Ligand SMILES: Cc1ncc(C[n+]2csc(CCOP(=O)(O)OP(=O)(O)O)c2C)c(N)n1
């Protein structure tokens with residue numbers, strides 16, 4: 099890794115736009131930043147076009163702060179609202195076609211490993227529910243079955259937000275949305291179960307109103323994906339526009355959805371637990387010694 | 395960045411990294427009797443490829459699997475089977491975004507399944523090489539040779555070359571990387587051949603030494619930064635243009651699209667040097683010319699021989715690159731011709747259309763004979779077409795009516 103890529107080319111400082119200068123001077127690179135310092139450094143450019151109060155934007159900001167090694171991380175995205183903010187973050191962003199993010203990430207992660215060996219270059223996918231569970235489903239599942247070593251984050255607003263509010267596979271049953279004029283006829287897809295079956299080494303469901311938890315889950319997911327295997331985070335990131343959630347109610351909605359269908363759950367494979375403990379000093383997975391059994 | 399020459403050093407497999415001009419133009423050649431699929435393997439062996447992604451579809455499956463053997467032997471950095479052609483081309487894109495030299499192969503329905511990726515590759519300036527062993531695309535399912543897919547590829551922004559023989563294929567795979575990866579080009583290459591006719595027949599091909607290989611791809615010569623976090627500026631997509639004003643958005647996209655096609659134009663000079671011209675010609679002073687690409691050129695040569703026996707002299711233009719399109723070359727080559735015969739292996743006659751839109755007096759172009767759906771093209775039907783054009787009586791060919 100070289101931090102040179104976040105420096106100005108000599109002589110060009112004065113000509114760079116202000117956002118770029120802020121990013122170079124106040125970015126998270128080479129520092130260990132946390133979500134509690136949010137606002138004191140530059141993880142994203144102000145000028146993103148997402149709707150006011152959009153919970154997805156907040157989640158993306160948290161995710162960008164949470165990645166353990168921003169100067170050596172590439173985000174892969176796809177069409178959808180999230181891309182409009184992710185591509186404004188101070189982290190390189192790759193976009194291929196709608197729904198092919200896990201294929202692009204597979205190739206990218208392998209290409210980087212061929213060029214740089216196992217020196218960590220983290221690949222993180224962030225895509226919508228439509229991009230992940232519908233149009234990208236095959237590539238998502240296959241990247242997991244192949245045990246591709248990168249993190250997949252689903253920004254689940256339970257709708258096709260960017261195209262104006264159509265039903266997705268992650269929409270809850272009965273919801274009336276565009277293209278589901280009589281209400282959705284089938285259940286919300288259980289992508290967490292599928293991640294488990296396909297062999298993800300780490301899976302978590304989170305909501306954006308618990309920033310520290312989001313941060314900790316993303317850190318674990320990215321670290322595990324470096325060496326152990328694919329990791330999956332499914333985040334509820336409401337669409338206040340399509341679900342008509344008043345902006346001051348966005349967090350209350352997140353809480354309600356958390357209690358209803360987005361309870362925090364975390365799965366960590368045994369191998370991943372061992373790896374986090376041995377390699378990164380995680381204490382939470384250390385087995386407590388079993389109480390001595392006495393035989394009378 | 396330090397500028398240390400890698401020429402003369404060895405790659406991981408112990409091959410000597412050789413100046414490509416020396417390797418292709420001066421190194422000794424060994425005649426070898428191989429199928430087209432085996433020739434693809436032999437070219438890739440010498441191409442210093444980092445990543446290949448494979449997927450089965452006739453008639454490229456064998457070549458794609460043979461490249462797997464190369465990976466097992468350590469000649470390719472990484473190799474795997476994707477889950478569909480769309481996925482394969484996305485995976486190729488990912489590796490190329492990360493700065494790897496990438497190779498893949500597809501055919502017919504695979505090409506169309508993957509299609510969204512090709513303009514994306516061109517737009518992202520990824521110099522991926524995709525071998526296209528053309529086959530039919532229609533319902534009911536066909537696996538037969540047919541070049542219809544080239545019509546679609548020609549409008550993607552990729553470089554498109556059309557090989558006639560296994561020897562072309564061998565040389566052009568290696569030369570293709572040299573052209574594609576030039577900083578002022580940096581575009582993907584669709585290297586096409588007629589499936590089965592080239593892939594599944596044996597031919598004598600002069601191979602360069604197996605212990606020589608191309609220099610590795612240098613991603614830092616790319617005109618857009620590769621996504622390895624080693625290379626400024628920090629991001630590829632500084633602003634998502636869809637959110638800007640329509641004016642900024644369309645101005646940006648329009649100028650970028652033009653730049654992609656300009657890059658294809660700039661490939662001309664490199665291609666002319668490597669392929670010794672975008673076209674090959676014979677007997678341009680003849681009144682009748684056959685202008686063709688792919689194996690239709692070989693059939694044209696046979697027809698020319700048959701006609702020579704009858705005292706009719708016919709010239710030949712072999713089109714090697716479809717993108718860049720040899721516009722000036724064709725105008726010059728067809729200057730004296732009164733009849734321009736364009737035999738093709740597809741139903742729509744895309745090559746004839748392209749030629750008609752290029753040369754003066756397009757009524758000289760006879761868009762045929764055309765065969766499709768896997769039919770072969772006996773030289774006799776080209777002979778017949780030429781005689782018809784010249785008003786010479788010919789024997790009626792069996793089954794073709796009176
Ligand atoms: C091949 C293709 N099909 C359709 C689209 C149109 N499209 C763009 S964004 C989008 C919806 C995105 O929904 P989701 O993935 O859930 O992300 P969100 O906008 O809700 O965050 C669609 C359908 C496209 N860009 N490409």
Ligand code: SF4
Pocket residue numbers: 147148149152153154155179255259260336337338339340
């Ligand atoms: S449409 Fe919905 S998901 Fe998209 S930015 Fe607006 S509120 Fe957020």
Ligand SMILES: [Mg+2]
Pocket residue numbers: 226227228253254255256257258259266
């Ligand atoms: Mg969505």
